[in-house]
Amino acid sequence: xxxxxxxxxxxxxxxxxxxxxxxxxxxxxxxxxxxxxxxxxxxxxxxxxxxxxxxxxxxxxxxxxxxxxxxxxxxxxxxxxxxxxxxxxxxxxxxxxxxxxxxxxxxxxx
Amino acid sequence: xxxxxxxxxxxxxxxxxxxxxxxxxxxxxxxxxxxxxxxxxxxxxxxxxxxxxxxxxxxxxxxxxxxxxxxxxxxxxxxxxxxxxxxxxxxxxxxxxxxxxxxxxxxxxxxxxx
Numbered sequence: 348x349x350x351x352x353x354x355x356x357x358x359x360x361x362x363x364x365x366x367x368x369x370x371x372x373x374x375x376x377x378x379x380x381x382x383x384x385x386x387x388x389x390x391x392x393x394x395x396x397x398x399x400x401x402x403x404x405x406x407x408x409x410x411x412x413x414x415x416x417x418x419x420x421x422x423x424x425x426x427x428x429x430x431x432x433x434x435x436x437x438x439x440x441x442x443x444x445x446x447x448x449x450x451x452x453x454x455x456x457x
Numbered sequence: 458x459x460x461x462x463x464x465x466x467x468x469x470x471x472x473x474x475x476x477x478x479x480x481x482x483x484x485x486x487x488x489x490x491x492x493x494x495x496x497x498x499x500x501x502x503x504x505x506x507x508x509x510x511x512x513x514x515x516x517x518x519x520x521x522x523x524x525x526x527x528x529x530x531x532x533x534x535x536x537x538x539x540x541x542x543x544x545x546x547x548x549x550x551x552x553x554x555x556x557x558x559x560x561x562x563x564x565x566x567x568x569x570x571x
Contacts (some may be wrong), residue, residue: 379558390549390562391500434499438558444490444515445560447499 350374353435353448360455364425368451370418370435377446379438380411382420385450386431394420394433425455459484459552461563469569470540477536478566480550485530488554491523494547494565503548506533540570 353370360366372380380397395402397409397418408421418435435448460483470476480489489506504512504525512525527533537544547567553560 379554381559388567390565392562393559396557396559438554444502444505445500445554447501449499 349449350446351435351437351448353451355449355451357452357454360425360453362425362427362455362457364455365421365423366425366453367422368420368433368435368453370420370448372416372418372435372437372446374437374439374446375413375416377416377437377439380418381436381438381445382407382409382418383434383436383447384431385434391434391447422453425453427455427457429453430455459486459561461550461552461561463550463563463566465566466564467567467569469571471571472541474540475536475538476540476568477534478548478550478568480533480535480563482531482552486552487530488552489527489533490551490553490560491525491533491535492549492551492562494549496545500549503535506535537568540568542570544568545570 351372382394383391384394385391395404397411401410406423410419432450432452434450437446462481464479491503492500494500502515503518504514506512506525506527508527524536547565549565550563551560
């Protein structure tokens with residue numbers, strides 16, 4: 348079983364749609380959780396951290412369920428510029444050893 | 458955040474040769490890491506570059522194949538030795554984590570081995 352699992356997609360959605368990505372992790376001792384965004388041929392960049400209480404940043408909402416070891420990302424009112432690969436990332440013991448999911452590809456179409 | 462510069466940004470190399478990738482950070486950082494992203498795959502940690510001591514390698518990666526230097530708190534190199542086409546990948550330097558666990562990445566070095 349992979350340490351971090353995501354549905355690779357691709358998700359093809361029209362502009363304005365709401366789309367949700369899910370992620371599960373296997374190590375119950377994981378401490379920090381993130382969603383990174385990676386554009387084609389670019390390095391990953393932090394989109395948002397994921398907190399136990401859930402958190403929102405504009406059109407993006409992230410949620411964490413520690414009991415189920417499950418992380419989600421919700422994107423509302425999708426824009427063309429949201430097209431990218433979204434990486435679910437887990438940090439065990441807050442070291443630099445980030446464990447990356449395989450990524451979920453989103454393509455937003457006009 | 459840190460500004461991370463990697464060189465070369467891309468290279469095409471012949472089988473059996475070696476390539477050294479440089480990573481320069483604009484501030485002193487304790488932790489530096491090297492990740493690999495193979496085509497169509499996600500990122501995998503190769504090793505932690507320790508200043509003043511040998512790098513710490515992850516399972517599946519060895520020093521003979523990926524020697525790493527870390528002469529000071531702002532610079533590190535990763536060498537990909539005796540390359541084969543399977544080494545074609547993007548190699549990324551990263552620093553952190555911040556107190557929230559975030560890592561910052563360089564732009565990556567895209568390596569193609571013929």
